[in-house]
Amino acid sequence: MAKFNMAKTKVPMPEQDPNERNKNFKEVTLGYSLEMAQEEATRCIQCKNRPCVSGCPVGVQIPEFIKLIVAGDLDSAYDKIAETNNLPAICGRVCPQENQCEGKCTRGIKDEPVSIGRLERFVADYRNNKDYHKPVEVASKNKKVAVVGAGPSGLSASADLAKLGYKVTLFDAFHAAGGVLMYGIPEFRLPKTLVQKELKNVIGLGVKLKTNTIVGRTLSLQDLFDEGYEAIYLSTGAGLPKFLNIPGENLNGVYSANEFLTRMNLMKAYKFPEYDTPVHVGKKVCVVGGGNVAMDAARSAKRLGADVTVVYRRSFEEMPARIEESHHAKEEGINFLNLHNPVEIEGENGWVKAVKVEKMELGEADSSGRRKPIPTGEYEEYEFDSVIIAIGQSPNPLIKQTNDDIETESWGGIIIDDTTMTTKDGVFAGGDAVSGAATVILAMGAGKKAAENIDKYLENK
Secondary structure, three states, X not given: OOOOOOOOOOOOOOEOOHHHHOOOOOOOEOOOOHHHHHHHHOOOOOOOOOHHHHOOOOOOOHHHHHHHHHOOOHHHHHHHHHOOOOOHHHHHHHOOHHHOOXXXXXXXXXXXXXOHXXXXXXXXXXXXXXXXXXXXXXXXXXXXXXXXXXXHHHHHHHHHHHHOXXXXXXXXXXXXXXXXXXXXXXXXXXXXXXXXXXXXXXXXXXXXXXXXXXXXXXXXXXXXXXXXXXXXXXXXXXXXXXXXXXXXXXXXXXXXXXXXXXXXXXXXXXXXXXXXXXXOOOOEEEEEOOOHHHHHHHHHHHHOOOEEEEEEOOOHHHOOOOHHHHHHHHHOOOEEEEOEEEEEEEEEOOEEEEEEEEEEEEEEEOXXXXXXXXXXXXXXXXXXXXXXXXXXXXXXXXXXXXXXXXXXXXXXXXXXXXXXXXXXXXXXXXXXXXXXXXXXXXXXXXXXXXXXXXXXXXXXX
């Protein structure tokens, strides 16, 4: 075993130059080399209480896989991660590790925590660049399970159920599986070829994939039961965008971030002019919001040549986006208009012309722990020709609209009990459809929990 590396800071991740990357859709961060990964891995002191594992929603055995990196056994390191995480290359890129595994790292008490996410990405990329290894087949239980929604939660549940021996069919409304991984996260943060590789690993477990199928329209839940499925998992996500409800939101040039990013991703607008996707971006773009989705939309618009300003009602420091994402956005030339809140979108000839904003000041902390923005009554006006609204999303309402026996919260979240079952027997739910918009890894954790509960339910049925 190599000596522990007591360096106070992480091994830096190589990146594209900001003034180059803001003009292309290639991945921003370039990944560790083997030497970098092993240097960073030796910063892990292999503490006995392993707090990092408790911070991981899918329970990755973090010290164990890091120890295997130090030993140079990368295949075993991947296998150790894959015991609990079915999408490691994705999680290594988009998980908010700073609030989860790394947030609990013992090294982080005095120094920077071990860069667990970067190490997970390194190991997963190593395996994904090798020839595909078909997994060992398991004994079939001859019971069928339907999973509705091929996003992170549905993929996680499908993989775990297949490993348990169930005949799993994964249904998705889009023509491409992956959910938010395919349509919500930009190419420069999560390459689509990488998503497809990890999808192949899930399908390789024996999962059947049926795309272009809207459960609630193409098929009903009862149709699935009639076809012999003995349990159903709903992982339909949070695809209903929220709006500001201010004058002018119906003007041409106003997008939800959901629509904008979907056009960018599924319609390959990032490959213009190879793919001539009809996405009106405009020359001066206003992005409303301060979360990761707002950063994704702003940075995408910047890469298509726009002058982009993020308008957010709190301070820059209180933005909910990952620090890495807001830092990258600022490096790439995104403008920030903090402590301002849009009150009206003004138009001319049916198109966006300007946005009227009210100045805000910060009061006492609210339930989120952040200081509450308070209107000042002072207004300003800024010229824009496009507005992208990125203030959150609600669960897809279709399942509730077509199933009166499935109860939901007033805001749309599907109600489940301690076993993750809905109010309809045999129908389980999890991920953003239950919690509202959250992170990829939390959705995966919900899918893993649901798979365990579906297994118990079918064993006892």
